[in-house]
Amino acid sequence: MQGLDGKTALVTGAGSGIGRASARRFAAEGAAVVVADVDADGGAETVDLIEDDGGDATFVEVDVSDLESVQGMVDAAVDEYGSLEFAHNNAGILTSFEDVTTLEEVDWDRLLDINLKGIWACLQAELPVMADNGGGAIVNTASESALVGMPGLASYSASKHGVVGLTKSVALEYATRGVRVNAIAPGPTETNIAANLEVSDEADELPFDMSAMSDVPMDRMATPEDMAGAVAFLCSEDASYVTGHCLPVDGGQHAD
């Protein structure tokens, strides 16, 4: 893909799933990659995979919900590689499947802090570096639940709707400053996130139909590599006139 070779890309949540595939794809396209994650073991594994493939990667530990930690991540990226042209702000969690009225405040806060404030923190640290050094491109990971409501996943859906609003607003703020900002909205993707989903004791009794979540016209779940291809495209020169967009990568789910 045009325009990625020789540049620097930062990927959060790169210790697993979609972030790992995205980091590996950036490296395969010739970019040096900053693999950022709160999970040091997962991050180290991703670096090993990239190096085994002949790529260049460095791990930086980060908690995206902490602005100071995020600023340190971007500083470390620039110290290591001298520049930052691309960022995939991807770290996110999915914690509970339950009625909105039983959702604990602490769980609401934690999810919003990682999934939404975390994207804001990344943008705040990345944008000045990119704008002051010739521009760049950013992709934020939203979700299919950024585009429609998800019964049982109100906090997650709210956080991802927020990611799209943030993406569009910041894209407009930076449209004339050389930084494109887009989002992807993955459909159901084969990663660890569902395995970590906590289901409350009352969930079986909830009157929710979750079948829409797994009903995919292409009749398969997405792979993390499906997402990585979309991220690489949105960062590439082929997407040079694309900004403020949220691209569903969902096997046709939202064509229904």
Ligand SMILES: NC(=O)c1ccc[n+]([C@@H]2O[C@H](COP(=O)([O-])OP(=O)(O)OC[C@H]3O[C@@H](n4cnc5c(N)ncnc54)[C@H](O)[C@@H]3O)[C@@H](O)[C@H]2O)c1
């Ligand atoms: N898998 C799906 O079906 C799906 C669908 C739509 C959207 N998404 C989104 O894709 C993104 C990636 O999820 P995934 O499916 O690859 O899940 P995953 O659990 O495999 O990967 C998420 C990564 O984020 C990291 N992380 C969590 N909290 C963090 C924090 N505070 N700071 C830094 N890193 C942190 C985890 O350690 C993990 O490595 C998330 O934003 C998720 O909401 C996933």
